[in-house]
Amino acid sequence: MxxxxxxxxxxxxxxxxxxxxxxxxxxxxxxxxxxxxxxxxxxxxxxxxxxxxxxxxxxxxxxxxxxxxxxxxxxxxxxxxxxxxxxxxxxxxxxxxxxxxxxxxxxxxxxxxxxxxxxxxxxxxxxxxxxxxxxxxARKDEDEYRRLRASQLLNDKAMQAGFAALKPGVTERDVASVIRSVYLENGARPQFDLVCFGENGAFPHHHTGDTVLKAGDAVLLDIGGRLGGYPSDMTRVAHLGEPSAEFAKVHAIVNTAVEAALAAVRPGAKASAVDDAARGVIAQAGYGEFFLHRTGHGLGLDIHEPPYITATSDTVLEEGMVFSIEPGIYLAGRFGIRLEEVVIVRSDGPEILSELPRDTVIV
Structure with a gap:
């Protein structure tokens, strides 16, 4: 045989x-x-x-x-x-x-x-x-890449549907239901939906609940489905009304941290260097103590799998590795901002699997 x-x-x-x-x-x-x-x-x-x-x-x-x-x-x-x-x-x-x-x-x-x-x-x-x-x-083949890419592009649609459902009076569960319906209608299975209104965004693993959206609230959506056997994962933020100057400032810092981490991704680099790049931006801006977790995790058949993008990881990045980059700043009692991309390592750097901008969506 x-x-x-x-x-x-x-x-x-x-x-x-x-x-x-x-x-x-x-x-x-x-x-x-x-x-x-x-x-x-x-x-x-x-x-x-x-x-x-x-x-x-x-x-x-x-x-x-x-x-x-x-x-x-x-x-x-x-x-x-x-x-x-x-x-x-x-x-x-x-x-x-x-x-x-x-x-x-x-x-x-x-x-x-x-x-x-x-x-x-x-x-x-x-x-x-x-x-x-x-x-x-940890080293994805072409078929796995295609499946991960398709799953992530469907996640773009689910995220946009979640944003479209935001209006005063809806609950976190209401928005999660809309997101799940996009997966199901497109042949995918919902995997998780962290819908975080207001101060709930400051909990990195908030459990979606009955909190009602009101004017002036920040919104954090961290969602993923499974299409063709492979998962997606993405985090974006929105705001009901114009955000405060501090929200805009923190968003810019987190986005710069994402860009710094992306610039550090290349074959031969250590995973810890990617974490250091993101963490350095946030620390230099004075928010280091509010970045509470690792910079990323691998995705494949599992939503969390090697490689892990941590400060202590000696993993050497290679072509075909797929992982998230998701720095965040969490201000207890106020709001949290996390921006997440899933990338595959190519010979010349990272390819982002999503096509959705990281801008704050103003509702």
Missing amino acids: TASPRIERLRQRMAETGTDLVAIGPSSHMVYLTGVDPHGDERPVMLLVSQTYAGFLMPALNLDAARKNSDLPMIPWSDSDGPDAALAQVLEAAGIDRTAPSVVLDETMRADFALLLLDALPGARRRFTGDTVSFLR
Whole structure:
């Protein structure tokens, strides 16, 4: 059986990193490698990949559904028998020397699944997927780029619909409902909608609620949907009536921070340099203590995945990496401003996936 291109790339990476076995639970890692997205419960299910084998430990009741998405071998186990014998069979098929194998574990796998495997490999040297599966996922191929771009362009429409719904008397939930309808009407699934009126914008992860929009309020919208299996993410701001001089000043500072971060994005640069560029602008303007989070996060099958754009990240940026740039300033009791772009690293710098300006929308 010929392995998929992604399995083959994983094997190349395993050889480069001295990895004998990669064990993946029901997760986006499994979807990325095989297209299989099994029901996740307490029954152990794993994809095991070695240099000579790729196959599944699979609960019998999920077997037929899983086979619709993959022709990789699947060794089933039943509730009456338990998974131990089936796991031993998979490990034997994978040709794993059980004395001291180098094993990569899916960091999102249930702890009892991981311990089941490690108990079967008592001498295993184990680590997580950072230099194998996650390493590969951080570098998007052309199909992934197209899907991310299409999802982001739909997000532009959803954001514009959210702005159009702003008027005195509407609630945050009302606007969120309008945004969600745009995703659904265009074949996408809503993922999140942070609709923040007034002082709620100063909470970076505000939960959309029943706050009513009134004259003079600032508005922050952080929204995303999932189209073609891939998510979008974007933050923009609006104002009901002309904004104050301070709001305009803070918006300009945050936008300059975005531009500085964009200028720092290039192959070979460290992720920390992008964070430093954005953070430096805000700190120099006197608002450093009000920038409360990292500058960005990767996007792919997951809304948050590597690379992470933080002050401590040594990740070296490469072509094909996709991540957000989203500095913010949050003034408690007043307003918050965050401006977010999603970019892909190209040979000559970043390509922004959205086409929506970052200007404040005046309602």
